[in-house]
Amino acid sequence: MKDHAHLATEFNKDEPRVDWHDKTLWFIREKRDKAAGGVPEWEWLRDTASAIKENVLSNLSEYLLQFEDHATQNGVVVHWAADAKEHNEIVYGLLKKHGVDKMVKSKSMLTEECHLNEFLGEQGIEVVDTDLGERVVQLAGEPPSHIVLPCIHKKKEEIGEIFHEHLGTPAGNADPQFLTHAARLHLREKFITRRVALTGVNFAVAETGEFVVCTNEGNADMGAHLADVHIACMGIEKLIPLRQHLGVFLRLLTRSATGQPITTYSSHFKQPRPGQEMHIVLVDNGRSAHLGRKDFRNSLKCIRCAACFNTCPVYRRSGGHSYHTAVAGPIGSILSPNLDMKKYSDLPFASTLCGSCSNVCPVKIDIHEQLYKWRQVIVQDGNAPVSKTMAMKTMSWVLSNPSVYHTAGKAGRWFMLRAPFTVNNGLNPWYKQRDMPEVPKESFGEWYKRNRK
């Protein structure tokens, strides 16, 4: 399997596209700055949100039981899934029970994480993603490249082609308004005819058993309101204790995500309407294990706003698919190793540790510090390549012995001066697109010895 560096290298073969991708996402980062700047208590909100989530993580089992109690009292059926497999089977079981082989689904990164669509596809169930961006990547046969903007890697001309192929729009038409209208007609038909709708959950309120789903397109509502069965799937960390806490999180979420003051639709679901069935699937899938990792537990505070994606200079220039995981970007790089340390051992290294991610995070996750800590855990667990381990051991030996260091430095500079081809060649990744520094005739240490002693 190709790692982040390889996939990012491929992405960078088309430099104008990288520029476009970078500028598009930077535009969203700037919108976020503007929106956040309009809230005088912004930093206080971040502190508060972080503290509320800290409380949730410290009392998760209690809040979960409280939520289950209240939701059950409201007439909602609550399911517990230990892992992705159980989650997928619960959803499949509900579809089977109702004799349904088609369903609509609004945005849910959890179902991406559990690979629900593939699983249901294998069982002969057709899933239509109703978020416009998700529908685009679904038609293209690709996973989302961004958790909030799933098809941000696609240009409008490419979307025009996909729609031409799958929805029969005229070839060469890439007018966003026209294409959106075509998608609307296409999706309306699905909403009206599907009896089961699956949605994600942004916040679940322990106090009341309600849950809130945030969308800009109203597609979660269209699905849930027209279907006989509403299935809402959520990771167990999505809880907040009180309804009033929504006043903190809803203000932070979309300002951080897209720079809007609030999502177009923030829909509160409490109980099924008469004749409707409502199900909630509470999914662990590694979250309990993650909660047990002291250094990494607070990454479970994440509310999936993707502000860290948009600000990340590496993400913007490597694209979401280079992370080869459902949740890409900086947050994905600290969540994924918990799911499979070997498979995702490259991700914590796909960062310069610049720290911008931690600064934009609305729940103040110390993302860049966790990236550093994951690197240590991954290496200690034996996932570093042998060549790297050897290089590091040599470097450590040289730098631990001043006389070796001085000799090596002198020798290195001698070679660079007299035989520059030993470093200025294709084997040196630095030299590929950058010149080496000019070699001085003496080191600072040598100069100091001559001038100050």
Add this chain to the structure above:
Amino acid sequence: MHRGWYFRNKPIPGANCMRVGLFIPCYVDQFYPQVGIATLHLLEKYGCEVVYPPNQTCCGQPMANSGFGHLTQGCNDLFIKNFSEFEYIVCPSGSCTLHIKDHLHGSYEGPGDGADGIRRKIYELVEFLTDVLKVENIDASFPHKVGVHQSCHGQRGLKLSQMTELMAPPFSKPEKLLKMVKGIQLIDLGRKDECCGFGGTFCVAEEAVSVKMGKDRVADHLQHGAEYITGADMSCLMHLEGILRRQKSPVQVKHIAEILDSKE
């Protein structure tokens, strides 16, 4: 010439003289001695008694950031041995300073390991000049258009300047110092504090993204008319210099110490 300059500026005995251990990062020692010399000049100019312990090597960050923190004990022990005796330790690199502050540890956990004191008395050059020496005047001139690269570890780690992500009042310690230099013209940038992509071993392990980030940073400075790019971390500047030279650009990089010590 340096010698004569030194004696003219030798601190007056008993006059508030600070004993400073000078920590010059390994790559600065080997490739950019002029940055070490400028740092030494500056500290001496402000009356510090500066000592460069000759057996110093590296802070250990290259190993630690690569996930090999467990291989840094040799560097840690050496660092503690070299620098324990000083009142202050000053280093012309935000990144190396931050690494020592965050990760230096003795061979055993707990108080008395020798690392704790060092972590608290090490300063990056800019913060030492502004916060400890409280420099208000600089006798330097550099009549050029200069772009300031905010290196991430200095900025976001040591808080040398306000970060654009935070909704908080702006400040910049490097710019405060640079503005005291005669003739200097600081340029504005499109992206004030975006990472240059150096990132330690990232610069070779993720060569494609690293270079692209560097090219974009360079382009921002060039578009805004920079003749020089400066900053408080030579590692970022080395990366940007590599790109500038490959592009055959006349624009040069200069460490902030060189500009603050400059008489043009």
